[in-house]
Amino acid sequence: MRLLKGVRIAVILKIILVTITLTVLGFLMQASLLAGDVQIGIFFGISMVLIALVYFTKISIPMKFFLPGILLLATFVITPIIYTISMSGYQYRTGNVLSKPEALEMLQKSDAFAQVPGEKQFDLKLGWCDEEYGDAKDVANAKVCALVSYYPDDIYFLSTATTFTPLPKDRIVFNVLGIPTDVTKVGAKYTWEPFYDDEYATFDKTTASTRFKYNQPNTFLRAEGYSVMAVYAARITYDAKTDAFTDIKTGAVYKDNGRGNYANTEDPADMKYPGWREIIGLENFIDLVNNPSVREPLIAVFIWTIIFAVTTVITQYALGLLIALTLNHKIRGRWVYRSILILPYAMPSIMSILIWGGMLNTDFGAVNNLISLIVGQPVSFNWLGEPTLAKISVLLVNLWLGFPYFYLISTGALQAIPQELTEAASIDGATGGQAFRKITFPLLQQMLLPLLIASFAFNFNNFNLIYLLTGGGPRDTLAGDSAGATDILISYTYNLAFNTGGNQNFGLASAVSIVIFVTVAAISLYGIRRSKVLESFT
Amino acid sequence: MIFVKWFTTKGWRHTVAWAACFFALFPLYMIVLTSFKKTTSLQVGSFLPTGFSLSNFDELLSNPLIPFYTWMSNSVVISLIVSVLSVFVGAASAFAFSRLRFKGKKGSIQLLLLIQMFPSVLALAAVYSIMERVQIFAPGLGLGTIGGLILVYLGGAMGVNIWLLKGFVDSIPIELDEAARVDGASPMQIYWRIFMPLASPVLAVVCLLTFIGIFNEYILAALFLTDPSQQTVAVGLRAFIGGQFETNWGPFAAGSLLTSLPIVILFLSLQKYIINGLTAGAVKG
Numbered sequence: 107m108r109l110l111k112g113v114r115i116a117v118i119l120k121i122i123l124v125t126i127t128l129t130v131l132g133f134l135m136q137a138s139l140l141a142g143d144v145q146i147g148i149f150f151g152i153s154m155v156l157i158a159l160v161y162f163t164k165i166s167i168p169m170k171f172f173l174p175g176i177l178l179l180a181t182f183v184i185t186p187i188i189y190t191i192s193m194s195g196y197q198y199r200t201g202n203v204l205s206k207p208e209a210l211e212m213l214q215k216s217d218a219f220a221q222v223p224g225e226k227q228f229d230l231k232l233g234w235c236d237e238e239y240g241d242a243k244d245v246a247n248a249k250v251c252a253l254v255s256y257y258p259d260d261i262y263f264l265s266t267a268t269t270f271t272p273l274p275k276d277r278i279v280f281n282v283l284g285i286p287t288d289v290t291k292v293g294a295k296y297t298w299e300p301f302y303d304d305e306y307a308t309f310d311k312t313t314a315s316t317r318f319k320y321n322q323p324n325t326f327l328r329a330e331g332y333s334v335m336a337v338y339a340a341r342i343t344y345d346a347k348t349d350a351f352t353d354i355k356t357g358a359v360y361k362d363n364g365r366g367n368y369a370n371t372e373d374p375a376d377m378k379y380p381g382w383r384e385i386i387g388l389e390n391f392i393d394l395v396n397n398p399s400v401r402e403p404l405i406a407v408f409i410w411t412i413i414f415a416v417t418t419v420i421t422q423y424a425l426g427l428l429i430a431l432t433l434n435h436k437i438r439g440r441w442v443y444r445s446i447l448i449l450p451y452a453m454p455s456i457m458s459i460l461i462w463g464g465m466l467n468t469d470f471g472a473v474n475n476l477i478s479l480i481v482g483q484p485v486s487f488n489w490l491g492e493p494t495l496a497k498i499s500v501l502l503v504n505l506w507l508g509f510p511y512f513y514l515i516s517t518g519a520l521q522a523i524p525q526e527l528t529e530a531a532s533i534d535g536a537t538g539g540q541a542f543r544k545i546t547f548p549l550l551q552q553m554l555l556p557l558l559i560a561s562f563a564f565n566f567n568n569f570n571l572i573y574l575l576t577g578g579g580p581r582d583t584l585a586g587d588s589a590g591a592t593d594i595l596i597s598y599t600y601n602l603a604f605n606t607g608g609n610q611n612f613g614l615a616s617a618v619s620i621v622i623f624v625t626v627a628a629i630s631l632y633g634i635r636r637s638k639v640l641e642s643f644t
Numbered sequence: 645m646i647f648v649k650w651f652t653t654k655g656w657r658h659t660v661a662w663a664a665c666f667f668a669l670f671p672l673y674m675i676v677l678t679s680f681k682k683t684t685s686l687q688v689g690s691f692l693p694t695g696f697s698l699s700n701f702d703e704l705l706s707n708p709l710i711p712f713y714t715w716m717s718n719s720v721v722i723s724l725i726v727s728v729l730s731v732f733v734g735a736a737s738a739f740a741f742s743r744l745r746f747k748g749k750k751g752s753i754q755l756l757l758l759i760q761m762f763p764s765v766l767a768l769a770a771v772y773s774i775m776e777r778v779q780i781f782a783p784g785l786g787l788g789t790i791g792g793l794i795l796v797y798l799g800g801a802m803g804v805n806i807w808l809l810k811g812f813v814d815s816i817p818i819e820l821d822e823a824a825r826v827d828g829a830s831p832m833q834i835y836w837r838i839f840m841p842l843a844s845p846v847l848a849v850v851c852l853l854t855f856i857g858i859f860n861e862y863i864l865a866a867l868f869l870t871d872p873s874q875q876t877v878a879v880g881l882r883a884f885i886g887g888q889f890e891t892n893w894g895p896f897a898a899g900s901l902l903t904s905l906p907i908v909i910l911f912l913s914l915q916k917y918i919i920n921g922l923t924a925g926a927v928k929g
Contacts (some may be wrong), residue, residue, distance in 0.1 A: 134782055141781035146774075167831050171740035174733045175802050182799020183759055185774065186767035406702070415704070434658045443661045445912060450668050452911035456860045456878045457900040460885060461671050464893055470685060472674050479691070506667065536919050569765050570862060574882075596763050603769060613771060619766035627761045 123521035124161045128154055153177055194390055194616035197366035200609050202381040209382040213351065214344050215369070220355065222325060228254045228261075229285055232331060233300040252318050253298060254327065254335050255286045262286065264298060264325055270319040306332060324354070342378075347593045351378060365389075372619060390617035400614065403589035403598070411594040414500065415565040419558055421505045426512025427550070431542075434520050451510035459574045466490050491580050493591035500592050504571055508561070519553045520546070559633030563626050572597040595622050652713055662929070675897045675904075685895030700894035702903075714873055715880040718790060719859055719903075722876060725794050726853035730801040731847050737802075738809035739835055743821060745750060762802045765863065774865065791866045797858055805854060811841075812846040849917045856907060877903050 135150035136394045151521045156177075160169045167426035182628030204212070204371050221318050235251035255278070262273040279288035318327035318335070325339040342351045342360070351360040363369035363377070429447060433440055435448030450458065465472040466489035474492040478484045523546060531541040572578055578597040589598050595618065603615035647655075673691075682697040740746075741753060744821035770849050772787070775796065779786025786792050820842065824834050840847075865876045872880070881899045912917065 116832075137781040138778075143781060144778060148780075166746070168740045168744045168746040169743070170832070171736040171835070175737040175806060178733065178795075178799045179756075179759065179802050181774075182771060182796050183762075183764075183767070183803065186770035187762050188768035189773075190762075190766050239793050309667055412892065423751065429660065429664050433658045435654075435657060437654050437657050437661075439658075439661075443665060445666050446665045447661075448912070448915065449672060449908065450913075452908045453672065454860050454878075454900075454907055456862050457675075457881070457904055458671060460882060461675055461900065462895070464885065465671060465674055470689075473668075476670075476691070506671070509664075510668070518919065536846055563761065568763075568764050569763075570860075574862065596765055598761070600765050605765065615766065621762060621765050622763050624762075630757070630761055 120161065124157060125374055128157060131157070149181070172343055190616045193613055194620055195385055195387055196613045196616075197384045197386045197389070198613035198616075199611035201379045202366045202383055204380055204382050206384075207381040209380050210344075210543050213342075213378055213379055220338065220341050222337045222339045225325075226256050226259075228256050228327070230254055230335040231286060231300060232306070232329070232332065233298050235266070235298045250316065251298060252327070252329070252335060253289060253300075254318075257284060257286070262415040264289070265323075265483040267316050267319070268319060333497075336623060345366070386613070390613045393614060394617055394621070399588075403533060404618065405537075407589045407593050407595055407598045410497070410592070411566060414497075414504075414592075414594055415568075416641055417564050417566075418504045418508065418565045419502055419562050421501065422508035422561070423512045423516075423554075425505060425509040426514075427516045429509070429513045430516035430520055434517065444455070447513055448510045450506055451514070456574065457568065458507060459503065459571055462499075462506070463490070463575050466499050467502075490576050493580060496576055496580055496592050500572065500575060504568070506567070507571070508565075510626060515554060515557055516550065519550050522553070523549050556633055559630065563630050563633075566594070566626055566629075567596045567622070568594065569596045569600065573600070654687055676899050678893055678897035679901050680892060684892055700898040701902075704895040704898045710880075710895070711873055712877075712880070712902075715875055715877040716870075716903070718874060719877040722790060722794055722797070722865075723855045723858040726797040726801060726858045728852045730798050730805050731851045733798075733845055734802060734805035734809050734850075735813075735840075735843065736804045736835070738813045739839055741806070742808050742813040743818070743834075743839075744831060756803055756806060760807070764800060768864070768867065771864075775868070787868060788870060788874070790869070790874055795863065796864060796868070797861070800864075801854055801858070804857075805850060808850055808853070809847075812850065813843065814843055816846070846915065849914060850911060852914060853918065856911070859907065 131150050131154045135147050135154070138150060139147040144448045145485045156173060159165060160173050190499055198335045231253040233251055233253060234248045239625045249266045252265045253262075254265055260275055262278050263277060264273060273289065278286045279290060282614045288300060315337075316329075318329070320327045320337055322337070324343055324588065325337050327335050330336050339354055341355060342353050344351050347589050349362055352358070353360070358373075358376070359371045360368040360376075363374060365386050367377040367379070367381035369378075394404060395401060416591055433443055443445065464470075468474065468486050468488045469492065473489065474485055479489070487495055491494050526543045527545050527549075531545055532538075534545070572592055572594055576590070576592045578590035578593035578601060581587045581593070588602070593601070599615045599622065602618065603610060603612050651659075677691070677834065679700050680693065680696055684703070685698060685829060701856070706712060716769055734872055775792050777786075777788040778792065779788070783789070784791050785795060816839070820838055821834050822839050829837070859876075860878065861876075862878050862882070866879045866882075869875050869879065879900065881896055881903070884896040884899070
């Protein structure tokens with residue numbers, strides 16, 4: 107019994123902890139399987155096996171350290187990434203979110219029907235009858251039942267939602283105008299009982315939407331008001347054998363187009379909705395390149411994303427470094443300056459971004475007020491509503507958010523540069539400026555490059571700032587712009603995928619996110635190579 | 645002449661510092677000014693305070709429709725649990741990366757890096773649908789629950805934290821571990837008896853950074869927690885100003901002030917450690 111060798115408190119604690127974890131996971135597995143979610147159940151099962159193996163045996167010591175982290179990463183990071191990547195191969199957008207059977211069911215149920223041209227208009231008298239046409243006032247079985255007639259041709263019948271019963275003329279009671287008003291009873295039983303006046307009051311709710319049965323295939327009767335009945339037919343019929351819909355009126359045939367919709371075989375652009383999620387391979391990626399309405403906003407957004415990220419890094423670094431150089435001397439109040447200057451970094455960024463949003467308001471914003479105060483006359487810059495100003499605003503706010511970080515790391519780096527280097531330079535006759543340009547700055551650059559690249563990568567995906575400050579706007583939705591002036595790739599993609607109310611295209615968004623992923627990964631890998639972060643692992 | 649000399653040696657430094665401080669303080673001053681105003685608008689007639697009133701705080705704290713305390717405690721509970729657990733779990737992985745030898749170490753750390761670069765906002769839809777399914781059989785852990793959000797945050801914080809912690813752990817001298825190993829200690833014993841006590845200040849700082857990060861998170865919290873009594877302070881406060889009107893800036897500013905103050909104080913008091921951590925990676929090279 108290796109397990110019990112040297113029983114100590116630590117081992118007992120471990121066993122208790124692992125057992126509790128296994129029990130909880132076991133319960134969850136049972137619950138998920140009971141709920142019919144086999145995939146998640148299997149995931150819990152695998153987790154349990156792994157945990158038991160790793161912590162009760164000595165298979166792998168590093169695994170004992172890694173497993174909790176790996177399980178969390180696998181569930182909430184890796185699985186979603188794989189899901190997103192696989193979705194980029196799908197037609198998955200507004201109108202194509204269901205599975206095919208679900209979509210088919212909805213298409214068949216859909217209320218696409220129309221009055222059949224050239225069919226008769228029947229006279230209608232509403233009433234009750236029961237299932238077997240026995241006692242019509244037997245409330246339990248009574249059904250709304252239409253007495254339908256077309257006296258020029260002597261056609262008379264009773265119709266409910268499910269039954270169609272022809273009647274001989276001799277059982278019909280006519281009024282003085284020759285219109286049927288009642289059906290004579292046979293024996294002691296009523297076969298049909300007309301509506302009382304008050305029952306007409308509830309007519310709209312119960313009967314207006316009922317499809318009464320008619321004796322022609324694919325058709326039904328529908329009440330038009332209280333006294334007229336018309337023949338309707340579904341516009342489309344479905345044939346399961348050929349998996350095709352046929353439009354009854356035009357004769358057009360709609361077949362599975364292999365891309366998630368039934369499309370008109372004559373005119374592929376004419377499709378039935380809803381469609382379903384369908385694998386379309388690389389089509390989303392091809393769209394990125396070939397479809398101008400996708401490509402053009404994407405290129406514009408891509409260029410702005412690069413400009414935004416580069417400008418942000420440069421301005422934040424420049425201001426941070428300037429302040430670091432300024433305060434890298436013993437001057438009075440340096441400690442106070444330092445504490446004030448890191449405030450923007452210490453402040454929860456979400457609050458700062460939102461307050462900046464208010465300050466940049468055209469009418470009541472503090473920024474316009476301040477400028478008015480300085481120039482001595484009222485100004486009304488539309489900071490967040492005018493494309494160029496909005497871009498400037500985003501950069502300005504980001505400068506505010508980020509310069510303290512660069513101030514801090516520049517200070518740290520400056521203090522790490524040996525004094526002797528600059529001293530030696532000044533002995534050799536270099537001015538302060540020369541020493542900075544030739545010695546200090548290149549050294550700083552070398553030290554800070556990985557952080558500059560990390561900052562670039564972070565800002566490349568700085569969703570919070572754009573989303574909370576401008577929402578990617580301003581965008582001219584009337585002109586059909588899908589991308590706003592300040593949209594960066596990630597906010598643009600978010601809009602593509604989750605845009606409420608508009609056209610969501612999750613497949614395309616997934617494709618864009620893979621492009622982003624590859625770009626950022628390439629840039630970061632370059633940075634890592636340069637900074638040799640991974641050297642310690644070789 | 646004396647002034648010119650002073651300016652070229654020290655004065656310009658003060659001028660630059662003053663200008664920078666003005667820039668840094670401007671929005672913060674606006675928050676303070678707005679929160680102590682009588683009206684709830686952000687508009688200022690003058691940049692000098694014209695009166696002092698606690699009505700915005702009063703509105704925020706005593707209006708029964710604004711569960712500010714609940715938001716605050718939700719945010720604190722969520723951030724605290726996530727930061728403590730993720731540092732706890734992350735530290736183990738960071739220790740293994742930094743101190744243990746095993747096959748595929750380089751590959752796995754590169755994979756971890758790569759995973760970090762995926763635009764996580766996009767993975768939202770998948771996370772959402774997973775949690776929707778969990779909701780069906782485990783109502784306390786699924787969509788719309790704080791428990792579910794904590795799990796999702798934990799997963800998301802893992803990658804960053806392992807990286808951050810690895811940087812810190814690398815800076816802890818390895819000699820002590822080695823001495824213990826020579827004395828026959830197992831990796832587990834080294835981890836619990838030697839590494840953890842040594843690393844605890846570092847872990848506390850990473851914990852704080854994670855806390856702030858989670859506290860700042862908006863989009864997941866907004867998507868996950870729709871019931872007002874479950875929302876976090878970031879989501880709740882944003883609702884004040886999310887509409888077309890400027891009317892609720894007062895309570896928003898008051899709320900921001902109350903929310904930010906503890907974090908800013910914590911940050912300033914621990915700044916030495918935080919800055920050391922931030923610059924460790926850079927200055928080492």
